[in-house]
Structures are given as C-alpha cells and as structure tokens.
Amino acid sequence: MSETDPLTLKFRCPKELEGLIPQPIPASMGLPDWIKAMPATAFSALNQSEEQTVKRCPPFIDAVTSGFLIPLVCDLKVEDGGITWDNELPPGGTIDFPRSPISFHDVAQVTGSPLFEADRFLLKFHNLWTIEAPEGWALLFTHPINRFDLPFTTVTGLVDSDRFHGSFVHFPAHWHDTSFRGVIPKGTPVAQCIPVKRQAWTMQTAVFTDDDIAEIHEVRDALKREQGVYRKRFRA
Template sequence: MPPPDTSQLLTFRCPKELEGLLPPPIPAAQGLPDWLKTMPQEVSSEIMGGQNDTVKRCPPFVDAMTSGFLIPLICDIKFENGEFTWDNDLPPCGTINFPRSPLGLHDSTQLTGTPFFESDRFVIKFHNLWTIEAPEGYSLLFTHPVNRFDLPFTTLTGWVDCDNYRDGWIHFPARWRDTNFSGVLPKGTPVAQCFPVKREKWSLRTAVFTEEETQRTHDLIGLMSRETGVYRRRFRV
C-alpha cells in the first residue's frame, strides 16, 4: 500500500498533557460566525430600487472567510474596566515548558513608528499551544479572522515558514480595539486565520488591452450587468 499523500497536510501538535483540553484548530468553513449564517441573502434597497444582494451572495467575501484554518482561544477571557482575567486550569507539564496563560503582551515601544502605537496601551499576544508543520516549500500566512470586525481585537498579520519552523510556538500579537467592550471572549473564539502559501518567486508586468481583450472585457461586463451569479457559475472554483 502506498504511503498517504501529505503534500497538502498541515499537522497541529500539542503537548500530551494538553490532549483533549485545548480546543483544536478547525477548517475556517466550520467556524463561520452566527451573523453570517443568519443574515439574509438579499434586502430591499430604496437607493438601488428593489432587491439588492447582500455580501452573503458575494463569493469572494464568503470564500475568504471559509478558506484556511482558524486558531482558537485556549480558554475564556473576561475583559472588564480595562482589565483581563481568566481561569485556565492547565495541568503541570513534565516534558516541556509552555505558557499557562492565554495572554501575553508586547511593550508598546515595539510598535513605535507604526499606526498601532499608543504609548499608554500594551499590545496583547494570544498564546497558541499548537505547533504547526507545513509540507516542504509551504509557509503560513497568519492574519485576523477574515471579515470578523465583530471581534473586539485586531490580530496583526505575519508570515511563518512552517515547513522549517515546526517545533516552536507561534503566538499572535493583537491590538485590543474595542475599549468599551465588557464581557467574556469564549474559549474557542478564533484569534487568527492561517492560509498555506507555496513559496514561489513571482514577477509582474503591465500591459494595455489588445482588441481581443477589450472585446472580452466588454462582453463580460455586459453579461454581468444583465444576469446575476455570473462569477459563481462560470469562474468560481
């Protein structure tokens, strides 16, 4: 029997003491927010005159949210009056050291000169206790969960070569955006979304339309103005 194909397999590992205690990473399609599930596909619009599709019918919007994998918050975190608290009862570890708190921080001076810098505010860091191994030649792009502006934080974007760096933790710096938030972020809340990206060298060029390309664009724009769902039917993979 041939060995299984692992060319498109991400492997998430955790210390054995934490098996069954940590919420696992999940395919992003399994972690869609309730607001996307319950929102209508079309609404009446006085401005447009008649019915108008919502973003729920926009394949690029939905496909971005359902691609890749979501990394979960490891326990409930309460934020109230500018203070974070949590109760994270992890067992002692006899094999390897790992953070026992769900949060760390970055000194604000590390962001000096960036739009994120605020002298009186730390940047939090969500701790992730899963190592991640990608196939050879692949890196992972980590970013804020796509289109999740309902979350009170914004995770910063980073790129990690997880085919080589596969035995260490990857934590996620984030800016706590909603200072008026008061409540609990539940265990399992997505704190980052990751996308496997094959490392390749690309270049670019610019060009003007040929007559044939002009006609193709003219025909496509006309078709899309007359019919709905053209991209979904003809171009979406």
C-alpha cells in the first residue's frame, strides 16, 4: 500500500441490527444545519466592514469534517429531569448487545474531577458498532467538534482500535444543558472518531532565526494583502 492509498476503518454491527440502526458517516457528510445556513460574511460593527465568518475558516471546517461521526441509535425525549425513548431492538443472537440507547456512569467514577456533581449521573451513549483501525493507528473519540448546539458534552478518549476491536466502545457524556426540554433526534452525532497514527514524538524549542523572521513577515504581509491566503497556499 502506498502513502496515497486510502486507509479503511471497519465498522461492524450484529446481524440482528443490520438496517435497524443508523450507520456511522464521514464527518464531511454530517455538517449541522446551522453551519449550512450561516452566512459566509457578516457586518462587523466594531470594524465597520464585512468580515468572514467561521464558515470561511478552513481550520474550523476541517476540524468539523475530520474523521467519522457515530450517530445516536434512536430519538431521545428529554423532559421533567428524565430521558425516555421508544425503540424496540431485537435481542442479541450469538453476540449480546445493549438494547437501550443509553445507560449511565455512577458519579463516583469522576470523583475529584470537574465533572463531579453529587446528585447527577454521567450519561453513557451506547455504540453498537465495533471499529477496527489499520495496524499502527488509534482512534481519538471526542465530542462532535464545534457542535456547541448539543446539550451534552461527550468525554474524550483515545483507543488503540487496531488491537482492541472485539468489543463495543461506548461514550460517556456530561449533560451540561439542564434546561433542555425536547427531542434529540435519531442520527444526532454523539461522538466523532479521528484516526491518529501511533508513533513517538519529541519536542524541540528554539528562538526565531533571521530566516524565520523573514518568513513570518512575508506571511503576515500576504495575509494583510488578500483573503484566503491560508486556503490557497498552505491548506493540504
């Protein structure tokens, strides 16, 4: 395999669930409606000019569209301090699996952390897909990136999914919007998984050289002269 060949993540689910649960999708296909609807530019009262919004910011969009999204199994109805659902999955056959979309982590598991609240559980989203990464790759599971609209925050974890792919990875989450009332729709992304190559890194620090300074001035001047310099010259 050459460096230009695409790498593959293998998502598998129990046969009983085929066609009954939503499939993971490339994050590039899961842009939220608010990003699609927001303008590319907006008037800045501070600068008295039209300014580009984050919709035109490549690092923002590249982060949102990186990797794959894991979807919520079914609608969740949130009201009166409780969460309910109406979704009947068949029982497991040769492989057992959770039939509910969520469960919880006891708060004792986050004792001493900022997530600890004595009278609240941590939510756990059930993921019914095993995920196998290529040799040498791990998966960073995190909250769907820049999805500030969601009433929960998924806890981030790094899994060596090239080795550990014989079981489901579920996603603990902190429900931060206690005032939320309504339905979280089936298919809502509950986690984003981003492949990370497992390798050793070292760190180096240094002061700017004359060549570094010249490069910085050149890039800054270009950024002042025209829009889209990063996108045109530096974005991979």
